[in-house]
Amino acid sequence: MGIAENLRKVRERIEKACERSSRDPNSVTLIAVTKTHPPEVIVEAVEAGVKHIGENRVQEAREKHEKLKNLDVTWHLIGYLQRNKVKYAVRIFQWIHSVDRIALVDELEKRLEREDKKLPVLLEVNVAGEESKHGVSPEQLEELFMYTLKAKHLRPVGLMTVAPYVDDPEEVRWVFRKLRELKDALNEKVNDEVLKHLSMGMSNDFEVAIEEGATMVRIGTAIFGERKY
Numbered sequence: 001m002g003i004a005e006n007l008r009k010v011r012e013r014i015e016k017a018c019e020r021s022s023r024d025p026n027s028v029t030l031i032a033v034t035k036t037h038p039p040e041v042i043v044e045a046v047e048a049g050v051k052h053i054g055e056n057r058v059q060e061a062r063e064k065h066e067k068l069k070n071l072d073v074t075w076h077l078i079g080y081l082q083r084n085k086v087k088y089a090v091r092i093f094q095w096i097h098s099v100d101r102i103a104l105v106d107e108l109e110k111r112l113e114r115e116d117k118k119l120p121v122l123l124e125v126n127v128a129g130e131e132s133k134h135g136v137s138p139e140q141l142e143e144l145f146m147y148t149l150k151a152k153h154l155r156p157v158g159l160m161t162v163a164p165y166v167d168d169p170e171e172v173r174w175v176f177r178k179l180r181e182l183k184d185a186l187n188e189k190v191n192d193e194v195l196k197h198l199s200m201g202m203s204n205d206f207e208v209a210i211e212e213g214a215t216m217v218r219i220g221t222a223i224f225g226e227r228k229y
């Protein structure tokens, strides 16, 4: 099956999930996750209408970005960000979904100031408390949020999570609901709609995530097929 056809099906499923939850399909941004796939695949996806791509490794994204600089597409970093990769990340990505610790906020702030740039960021939360996952714990989220709010070059605009992988996505509905509740609680705390986005939902669970309020879904396999590695 080709990328264009897979995309069409994914978009249809997004629309159906929006219908079920009385949401405007335009309120959900599709991020096509192109990790492990070569630049040609990104070009093909963009030709099929993709406007947003997600990559999880800075080094890999750098190599692709070098070849695709002029492509009209928005780059999202969705994977763990090491401090020593921040200087490259701020040059490639327009959005960073994986801010999960204060030391990283400091490094981002330093590099962004140097580049004279501002970036919208999402705070990654390890809602289910999985050992293997990155992300701030729900308990430490408020501290990280308040800290990020003070950074001059970063704008915390939402929360992100990766739900545990399960066969039946209904089992992780609570994870998505919890992320939404965390967002609402933080907005209430500062008495302002600072956090607008919920980046949640992948190939296996995006419909449930949309029903729980996702504004950005990150989809790889359902568009590009199984990853090679």
Ligand SMILES: *Cc1c(COP(=O)(O)O)cnc(C)c1O
Residues within 6 Å of the ligand: 033, 035, 056, 078, 079, 162, 202, 203, 204, 218, 219, 220, 221, 222
């Ligand atoms: C790989 C990845 C995705 C996409 O996963 P699929 O199951 O292939 O849709 C989404 N989010 C993150 C953080 C990822 O690393």
